[in-house]
Amino acid sequence: MSIERPWLDHYPEGVPAEVDVATYRSVAAVFEASCETFSDRPAFRNFGHTLTYRQVDELSRAFAGYLSGELGLKKGDRIAIMLPNLLQYPVALFGALRLGLTVVNTNPLYTPRELHHQLEDSGAKAILVLDNFAATAQKALDGTKVQHVITTAVGDLIGFPKGAIINFVVKSIRKEVPAYDLPKAVRFKDALSRGRAHAMPTVDIQPDDLAFLQYTGGTTGVAKGAMLTHRNMVANMLQTRPWVANHATPGDETIITALPLYHIFSLTVNCLIFTSLGGLNVLITNPRDMPAFVKELKKTSFTAITGVSTLFNGLLNTPGFETVDFSRLHLAMAGGMALQRAVADRWKKVTGRPIIEGYGLTETSPVAFANRVDITDYTGSIGYPIPNTDAQIRDEQGQPVPIGEEGELCIRGPQVMKGYWAQPEETSKVLSADGWLRTGDIARMDASGQAFIVDRKKDMILVSGFNVYPNEIEATVMHHPGVAEVAAVGVDDEHSGEVVKLFVVRKDPSLTENALRDYCRENLTGYKRPKHIEFRDALPKSNVGKILRRELRDEERKKKSAKT
Template identity: 85%
Template sequence: MSIERPWLDHYPAGIPADIDVNAYRSIAALLDESFQKFRNRPAFANFGKVLTYGDLDELSRAFAGYLSGELGLKKGDRLAIMLPNLLQYPIALFGALRLGLTVVNTNPLYTARELHHQLEDSGAKALLVLDNFAATAQQALDGTKVQHIVTTAVGDMIGFPKGNIINFVVKTLRKEVPPFHLPKAVRFRDALERGKAHPMPAVEIAHEDVAFLQYTGGTTGVAKGAMLTHRNMIANMLQTRPWVAGHATPGEETIITALPLYHIFSLTVNGLIFTSLGGLNHLITNPRDMRGFVKELRKTSFTAITGVNTLFNGLLNTPGFDQVDFSRLHLTMAGGMALQRSVAERWKKVTGKPIIEGYGLTETSPVAFANRVDIKDYTGSIGYPIPATDAQIRDEDGKVLPLGETGELCIRGPQVMKGYWNQPEETAKVLDADGWLRTGDIARMDETGQAFIVDRKKDMILVSGFNVYPNEIEDVVMHHPGVAEVAAVGVEDEHSGEIVKLFVVRKDPSLTIEALKAYCRENLTGYKRPKQIEFRDALPKTNVGKILRRELRDEEKRKKHST
C-alpha cells in the first residue's frame, strides 16, 4: 500500500525523497572513508588538545587491537562505555565499532542499581569507565558478565603537563574521584600501548549486526536496550546529512558538542554526521558548569551547535554568553525535548540565528522529523518527516486519521530499531509486522505534512531531554519502609522543561521530605530525583485501584495556571 507523502513538495531543493542505505556496508566503512578523506583535518578537540582524523584512525585501531588481541573480544560481544565527553570516547567508540562489537552506551551518572541492571541485561563482557565513576562500577559488577575493565582519568589523552595537572586537580583538589578497588583493571593508555602490538582484525560487519544497545525506558519503568543496527545508524546519517549538507562545508565545520555522546541525538548528529563531513567536534566535558562552558565558547570559533531546550536556556541565562562571537555560527539544532518559543526567540535575538528543531526517539536512531534548515524563525512544529521516512497519525484502534486530526504519531523507515534486546513482548507493543513504530506521542499533521506534537500518550516525564519513567521512580520509592503508596508525575518547570513530583502516602508518620529525598539521592540519577514531594492521606484511583496520575498532573497544572 503506497503512503501519501505530502511533505515531499515542501522539501528544500536538492533533498532526496529516498536514500540508498547500501552506500555503506557498516559504520566502520563510513569511518574508514572519513579517516582517509580528512586525514590531516582536526576531528575532536578537548581541553585544548586536538586529534586529527589520522590520529583517530591509529588510536581507535590500537584500542580495537587491545580488545581483540588481548581481551579476545569478538564480533557481537558487548562493550559498555561509561564516559562523559572526553577524547577517550570517540577512540573507544570507533575502535569497538570497527571490530563489530556492540556498544552499550552508559550514563556516567547512573547509580549502582541502574548500572547493574544495564550491565546484567546487556551481558556486557567489558567496561570502560572514568575513574570518577569507578566506585559505582565496583558496586554494580556482582552478578554481571563483565570480565574486563579499563579505567581512565579525565586528562589521560591531553598530554604532559596539562593532562597531569587536570588529573591532579580533579582527584586531589576537587576530590571528585571516590576511592575504588578494581585490582584487575587496566589503564586506558596502557591498553592503547598494548593494542599497538596487535593488528586490527578484518571483520565482516553486516547491515543487520547490532551496533548499539541504546537503553531507554520505553513504555515501562525498567530500561530496555533498543537494538540499533549498522543499517539503522547509516540510514539515519544518510537521511539527515543532506538536510544539513547544503549549510555545511566538508572539512570546514566546527561543532560544539555539549550534549553527551552517549545520548543518541549527539551520537548520530555530532558523532556520525559531522564525522562523515570531516567536521571538528569540540567536546564540552561538563556542560553543567555553565560559566566554564561560556568561557570555552568565547575561545572557540564555531559554526554549529546542538543542544536541548534546557541547554540553550542555560546558556542564555549565563553572564558573558552575549559576548560570544557568533559570526561563523550558521547551524543551531535542537532535539531531545520540546523547544520553547521564549528560548527560541531569545536565542535568535542574541545570536542572530534561529534554532532548527527536529524530533526523534532512541528507537528511531534518533531523527525522524526536522524543520527546514532555511527557516528564519521558530515554527512551533517538529518539521517534516526526513527522507525515506513514512509518518501517519492513528487513532486508539490503529486506524489512520486524516490530516489535521490529532492522534498517535506512527513512524516507519530504515532508521527504526530492530526491536528491544531480549524483550519480544515489549517490542510487539510498539512495532508492528509492517515496521510501523508507535511513538506514544500525540500529534497532528497539517496538509503540508508538517507535524506538531500535542502531548505524550504515556505518563513519561521529560527532564532536560532525558526520559524519566514514573514506574521506575515509584518502584524505587516503594522500597522505602516508610512509604505506603506513591505516584510520580511531571510538573512544568522553566529550567528543565519538567521536574519529577512525588505524591506519597506514608506508612511511617515520622517520615520526612528530607529523609525521602536523601533516599532518592542514593538510588536515582540526578535528573530522575524528585524535586518536589507532597504527603497525602490518599491518592486518586480508578475503580480497580489503579492510581490516576493524570488527575494529579491536571491538579498541578490548574494550581500553576491559577497563580
C-alpha cells in the same frame, strides 16, 4: 495501507525523497572513509587539545588491537562505555565498532543498581569507565558477565603536562574520584600501548549486525536496550546529511558537542554525522558548569551547536553569553524535548540565528523529522519526515486520522530499531510486523505534512474530561519574565480527577504565587490553569537536561500516600 507523502513537495532543494542507505555497510566503514578523506583535519577537541582524523584512526586501531589481541573479544560481544565527553570516547567507540563489537552506551551518573541492570541485561563482557565513576562500577559488577575493566582519568589523552595537571586537580584538589578497588583493571593508556603490538583484525561487519544497545525508558520503568544495527545508524546519517548539505561544508565545520555522546541525539548528529562530514567536534565535558561552557565558546570559532531547550535556556541566562562571537554559526539544532518559543525567540535575538527543531527517539536512531534548515524563525513544528521515512497520525484503533486531528505519531523507515534486546513482548507493543513504530507521542499533521507534537501520551493530564498538555502550559508560563524553568504535571483531585500543578524555578526572586496565577488567568483557559504552584531551586533532569516530569509526579503520589 497506502501512504500519502505530502511533505515531499516541501523538501529543501536538492533533498531526494529516497537516499541509498546501502552506500556503506557499517558505521566503521563511514568512519574509515572520513579518516582517509580528512586525515589531517581536526576531528575532536577537549580541554584545548585536538586529535586529527589520522590520530583517532591510529588510536582506535590500537584500542581494537587490545580488545581483540589481549582480551579476545570477538564480533557480537558487548562492551559498555561509561564516559562523559572526553577524547577517550571516540577512540573507544570507533575501536569497538571496527571490531564488530556492540557498544552499550552507559550513563556515568547511573546508580549501582541501574548500572548493574544494564550490564546484566546486555551481557557486556567488558567496560571502560572513568575513574570518577569506578566506585559505582565496582558495586555493580557482581552477578554480571563483565570479565574485563578498563579505567581512565579525565586528562589521559590531553598530553603532558596539561593532562597530568587536570588529573591531579580532579583527584587531589576537587576530590572527584571516590576510592575504588578494581585490582584487575587495566589503565586505558596501558591498553593502547599493549594494543599497538596487535594488528587490528579485518572483520566482516554486516548491515544487520548490532552496532549499539542503546538503553531507553529508565524513567518510565526498567530500561530497555534498543537494538540499533549498523544499517539503522548508517541510514540515519545518510538520510540526514542531504538535509543539511546546503548549510554544511565538508571539512570546514566545527560543532559544539555539549550533549553527552552516550545519548543517541549527540551520538548520531554530532559524533557520526559531523564525522562523516570531516567536521571538528568540540567536546564539552561538563556543560552544567555554564560559566566555563561560555568561556569555551568564546575561545572557539564554531559553526554549529546542538542542544535541548533547557541547555539553550541555560546559556541565555549565563552572563557573558551575549558577547560570544556568533559570526560563523549557521546551524543551531534542538531535539530531545519540546523547544519552547520563549527560548527560541531569545536565542534568535541574541545570536541572530534560529534554532532548527527536529524530532526523534532512541528507537529511530534518532532523527525522523526535521524543520527545513532555511527557516528564519520558530515554527512550533518538528518539521517534515526526512528522506526514506513514512509517518502517520493514528487513533487508538490504529487507523489514520484526518488532517489536523490529534493522534499517536507512528513512523516507519530504515532508521527504526530492530526491537528491544531480549524483550519480544515489549517490542510487539511498539513495533508492528510491517515495521511501523508507535512513538507514544500525541501529534497532529497539517496538509503539507508538517507535524506538531502535542505531548507525550503518558504525560497528558485529564482535567474533568478535558485533555491538557503540559507542553502548552510550560510554553505559556515560560513567557513570564520572572520564570527561568517550569514543569507542569497532573496530580490527583477528588473533584476534577486531575488538576495541573506547576513546579517553577524563578529568574526573578520577587516573583510571587499570586502574580503567576494572575498571569495564567490571563493566558490560559479555566481547566488549564494550575491549581497548585510550587517554587523550587532546581528541577530534576535527565542526563541531557530534559526535565523529568515523571519524577515530580512520583513525588506527589508518595506525598499523597504518606498522608493516607
